[in-house]
Amino acid sequence: DAGxxxxxxxxxxxxxxxxxxxxxxxxxxxxxxxxxxDPGHGLRLIHYSxxxxxxxxxxxxxxxxxxxxxxxxxxxxxxxxxxSQTSVYFCAIKKRERVNEQFFGPGTRLTVL
Amino acid sequence: GNSVTQMEGPVTLSEEAFLTINCxxxxxxxxxxxxxxxxPGEGLQLLxxxxxxxxxxxxxxFEATYRKETTSFHLEKGSxxxxxxxxxxxxxxxxxxxxxxxxxxxxxxxxxxP
Numbered sequence: 001d002a003g004x005x006x007x008x009x010x011x012x013x014x015x016x017x018x019x020x021x022x023x024x025x026x027x028x029x030x031x032x033x034x035x036x037x038d039p040g041h042g043l044r045l046i047h048y049s050x051x052x053x054x055x056x057x058x059x060x061x062x063x064x065x066x067x068x069x070x071x072x073x074x075x076x077x078x079x080x081x082x083x084s085q086t087s088v089y090f091c092a093i094k095k096r097e098r099v100n101e102q103f104f105g106p107g108t109r110l111t112v113l
Numbered sequence: 114g115n116s117v118t119q120m121e122g123p124v125t126l127s128e129e130a131f132l133t134i135n136c137x138x139x140x141x142x143x144x145x146x147x148x149x150x151x152x153p154g155e156g157l158q159l160l161x162x163x164x165x166x167x168x169x170x171x172x173x174x175f176e177a178t179y180r181k182e183t184t185s186f187h188l189e190k191g192s193x194x195x196x197x198x199x200x201x202x203x204x205x206x207x208x209x210x211x212x213x214x215x216x217x218x219x220x221x222x223x224x225x226x227p
Contacts, residue, residue, distance in 0.1 A: 004156075031213060042117075042202055042217035043157070050212060058214065090156055092215075100145050100206035100213035104156035 003027045004105035006091050012111045019078040021108050023091030025071075031094035032074040033102060034058075034066065036087040043090060049074055081112045115140045119203050119218035126193055126225050134188040134221045136177075136203035144205040146170075146179055146186040147215070151200040160188075160201070193225045 003026040013019050023032060030051055035043040035058075045058030047066040055066050063085060067075045078085055088109050092102040120135040138144065145164045149157040161170030163179035163186065170177050177188045186203060203218040 033214070040219050042219045043204075043215070044217070045214055048212060048214065056212075092157075094213045100215070101147060101159050101162055102213065102215060103159070104149075106156045 004091055004093060004103065006089075006105040006108050008108060009106065010109045012113065013081055014113050015082055016080050019081050019110065019112075021076045021089055021110070023074045023076070023105060025074075025093050027093075027095070028071050029093045029095055030071075030097075032068065033092040033094075034064075034074065034076045035090045035092065036060065036085075037090060037107070038087050046076065046089075081110075083112050086110060086112045115144070115205060115207060115216040117203050117205055117216055117218035119201075119221050122220070123222035123224060126223070128195055128225055128227050129192045130225075132188070132190040132193045132197075132223070134201055134203075134223070136186045136188065136218060138184050138186065138203075138205050140184075140205055140207065140216075142208045143181075144207055146177070147204045147206070148175070148177055148186070148188050149202040149204060149217075151202065151220075153199070157202065193223075195225050195227055198223055198225045 007022045033048040034046040044060045049055045049068045091105040116139045147162045148160040150160045161172040163170040166181035168179045200220045204215045
């Protein structure tokens with residue numbers, strides 16, 4: 001158990017509505033990541049964080065924003081959801097500074113109608 | 114940029130068969146290499162890793178060797194079980210950065226029949 005929870009686990013929403021996904025960790029690790037998983041693409045990095053208020057873009061960041069106001073929570077926001085953002089979203093953490101293995105949460109399945 | 118290519122799936126095997134899932138990569142420098150496994154309805158779990166050339170990662174009967182000359186990190190298991198049915202992802206992480214971003218392959222679905 002990596003000590004990561006994601007909420008909600010499932011969500012159905014409509015095009016144009018804002019959506020916020022939450023990732024919560026219990027171990028106060030510095031690095032946190034948001035990925036999306038789509039068939040044929042594996043996982044692709046959306047945004048990551050290397051500390052409170054320190055975030056940066058990944059390879060598929062368009063249409064997403066993130067915030068990290070405290071160490072344990074990393075929020076992913078879709079300001080105006082589109083059908084192309086239907087996906088499974090995974091949060092991950094890195095536990096050790098110089099070791100690049102990551103530990104993943106259970107995922108959130110988001111459907112945008 | 115970095116990239117990871119895995120063999121196309123799905124792969125269907127009978128129990129006790131030999132498994133190979135091919136993975137090749139493109140990266141600058143000396144990346145770390147990983148295999149992750151995703152069981153149905155779950156998140157990804159680290160299966161094994163290798164951090165330098167000729168390293169062999171192993172776990173739960175699975176093995177993979179970091180081959181820099183062929184830029185490969187193929188996953189093998191001598192005798193698969195039904196419980197190995199899952200999606201397997203090969204991934205790399207650039208060396209020399211602490212941000213630890215991972216680049217994933219597209220995943221290979223493995224189904225093992227009794």
